[in-house]
Amino acid sequence: MPVVNIINLKKRFQDLEVIKGLDFQLSERKCIALLGANGAGKSTTLKMLAGLVKPDSGAIVFEGAEKADFRRLIGYLPQFPVFYEWMTGNEFLEYAGQLAGLSKSEAKDRAKELLELTGIAEAKNRRIGKYSGGMKQRLGIAQAIIHRPKLVMLDEPVSALDPFGRREVLELMDKLKKESAILFSTHILNDAEEICDEILFLHNGELVESGTLAGLRTKHQQAKIDLAFKENTLQYAEELSLLQPVSSMKLDGEYASFLVEDIEYARELFLTEIMKRNLPLVKFEISRTRLEDVFMKVVQK
Amino acid sequence: MNQWMTLFKKEMLEMSRNFKWIWVPLTFIMIAVKEPLTLYYMPQIIDSLGGLPEGAVIELPVPSAGEALAASLSQFNTFGVLIIVLITMGTIAGERKSGVAGLILVKPVSYAWFVTAKWASSMILIWFSYFLSYFLSWYYVGVLFEFISFADFLQSFFVNGIWLTLIVTVVILFNTFMKSPGAVGFISIGIIVILSLLSSSLPHLLEWSPALLSAYSNAFIMGSNPPDELLPSIIVSVVMITLSLLASIAIFKRRELA
Numbered sequence: 001m002p003v004v005n006i007i008n009l010k011k012r013f014q015d016l017e018v019i020k021g022l023d024f025q026l027s028e029r030k031c032i033a034l035l036g037a038n039g040a041g042k043s044t045t046l047k048m049l050a051g052l053v054k055p056d057s058g059a060i061v062f063e064g065a066e067k068a069d070f071r072r073l074i075g076y077l078p079q080f081p082v083f084y085e086w087m088t089g090n091e092f093l094e095y096a097g098q099l100a101g102l103s104k105s106e107a108k109d110r111a112k113e114l115l116e117l118t119g120i121a122e123a124k125n126r127r128i129g130k131y132s133g134g135m136k137q138r139l140g141i142a143q144a145i146i147h148r149p150k151l152v153m154l155d156e157p158v159s160a161l162d163p164f165g166r167r168e169v170l171e172l173m174d175k176l177k178k179e180s181a182i183l184f185s186t187h188i189l190n191d192a193e194e195i196c197d198e199i200l201f202l203h204n205g206e207l208v209e210s211g212t213l214a215g216l217r218t219k220h221q222q223a224k225i226d227l228a229f230k231e232n233t234l235q236y237a238e239e240l241s242l243l244q245p246v247s248s249m250k251l252d253g254e255y256a257s258f259l260v261e262d263i264e265y266a267r268e269l270f271l272t273e274i275m276k277r278n279l280p281l282v283k284f285e286i287s288r289t290r291l292e293d294v295f296m297k298v299v300q301k
Numbered sequence: 302m303n304q305w306m307t308l309f310k311k312e313m314l315e316m317s318r319n320f321k322w323i324w325v326p327l328t329f330i331m332i333a334v335k336e337p338l339t340l341y342y343m344p345q346i347i348d349s350l351g352g353l354p355e356g357a358v359i360e361l362p363v364p365s366a367g368e369a370l371a372a373s374l375s376q377f378n379t380f381g382v383l384i385i386v387l388i389t390m391g392t393i394a395g396e397r398k399s400g401v402a403g404l405i406l407v408k409p410v411s412y413a414w415f416v417t418a419k420w421a422s423s424m425i426l427i428w429f430s431y432f433l434s435y436f437l438s439w440y441y442v443g444v445l446f447e448f449i450s451f452a453d454f455l456q457s458f459f460v461n462g463i464w465l466t467l468i469v470t471v472v473i474l475f476n477t478f479m480k481s482p483g484a485v486g487f488i489s490i491g492i493i494v495i496l497s498l499l500s501s502s503l504p505h506l507l508e509w510s511p512a513l514l515s516a517y518s519n520a521f522i523m524g525s526n527p528p529d530e531l532l533p534s535i536i537v538s539v540v541m542i543t544l545s546l547l548a549s550i551a552i553f554k555r556r557e558l559a
Contacts, residue, residue: 076407101304
């Protein structure tokens with residue numbers, strides 16, 4: 001069941017068309033990554049969904065919010081969350097909870113639960129002004145989910161964190177996906193691959209690619225053989241590339257990368273040839289092109 | 302209504318955490334009480350400062366109690382107004398500028414309650430400080446000069462208070478469509494100054510102007526009859542307060558917060 005339908009969303013700031021017509025759907029309990037380079041329009045898209053920026057045209061239709069306030073259904077964490085510095089973490093969560101419609105005691109219980117879940121329980125009575133960046137990020141996630149929204153939107157939740165913080169926040173998001181749909185923006189494909197089922201790839205305000213990660217892999221990934229020789233890598237590689245239909249070969253630092261159609265066939269062919277001529281092989285690796293390379297190609301186009 | 306109380310309590314808590322409950326009343330008291338004291342002790346002050354030629358005799362007319370209290374009242378309309386603008390100019394604009402408003406207003410928060418909770422808490426702080434300081438001033442005038450009837454004092458207090466209320470409301474109105482507290486303050490003060498200047502230089506054309514309320518409120522403590530224009534002036538002020546508040550809510554609803 002879809003949580004929200006986005007229909008032909010457009011937005012321009014002065015002369016710059018930031019979003020050029022987005023169409024997509026988000027389903028319940030799915031984790032979707034909004035991927036794209038800086039300036040691709042990720043934050044603007046999330047802000048429009050959160051109601052903070054008004055789209056020029058198009059529609060955002062939340063299921064079950066035809067009459068009621070759609071803000072009940074969403075939780076949002078901005079890229080640089082700012083809080084009331086003079087409040088303590090616990091006070092802020094209880095405040096946010098009550099504003100989201102929880103009763104005083106519900107807000108209290110939920111705040112306690114989330115402080116534990118996000119791992120900032122020991123700092124709950126400290127002023128937010130004294131929190132570190134990572135703690136603010138966690139507090140931000142906690143306030144976004146305090147009213148159990150159907151859709152949680154997180155704008156670059158891990159980009160500003162150190163590796164440990166990043167890991168913990170990703171694990172937290174993995175837990176969250178059992179309760180709500182998550183839409184989060186990132187410019188790092190790795191983060192998306194780790195916890196997401198689907199991605200939306202945004203480039204210059206347009207959706208250039210979307211779908212499940214598995215689907216994208218079969219669509220875009222190619223088998224790859226990396227070879228390195230003790231010497232004359234380029235010369236040997238060129239000779240090998242004449243052997244069979246290799247779709248492309250390029251020299252990548254110390255080794256040569258071949259994109260091949262039939263991996264089994266290519267492996268046998270290469271290895272036999274290398275043995276026969278007794279070439280000084282130091283590396284032979286079979287892998288697949290990374291999705292990252294695929295996206296790099298899209299962006300550079 | 303629960304949500305309104307939550308918002309309102311947060312405002313009250315914020316004002317105590319940043320000590321507004323202490324420094325705003327104190328500043329108001331200093332502003333107000335200064336006048337009767339300096340008026341009363343003026344001969345001694347001049348004496349102790351010296352610098353007058355030998356034998357010079359200055360006759361300072363002793364001000365009446367009403368004049369002393371009116372001097373206090375006029376201080377509220379200069380320094381008092383300035384402080385009111387300073388403490389309210391960032392109440393919404395500041396939160397929007399820092400970005401915390403974005404975090405709060407993606408929650409199902411009523412825009413009307415958000416604005417009115419801010420307004421109500423500012424009102425309470427300002428009326429409290431204003432009452433305390435004006436009351437003390439009235440007391441000192443009583444001790445040093447003579448006591449003015451408490452009923453007259455209260456009447457002037459409420460009439461002038463309406464003008465201060467209008468100022469708070471106008472500052473909140475500008476808060477809803479400007480993102481910079483500095484700009485809100487600048488424009489608010491500009492408008493107040495223009496309105497006051499126009500009203501005092503063209504009193505026959507603008508006799509119903511809210512800016513004249515403070516002048517009218519003097520009548521009570523000076524023992525004269527309040528002018529006929531007092532009532533229209535109060536009505537105009539109350540209408541303007543209501544309209545500004547409604548406009549604030551309407552504008553705030555349509556704003557992009559990010």
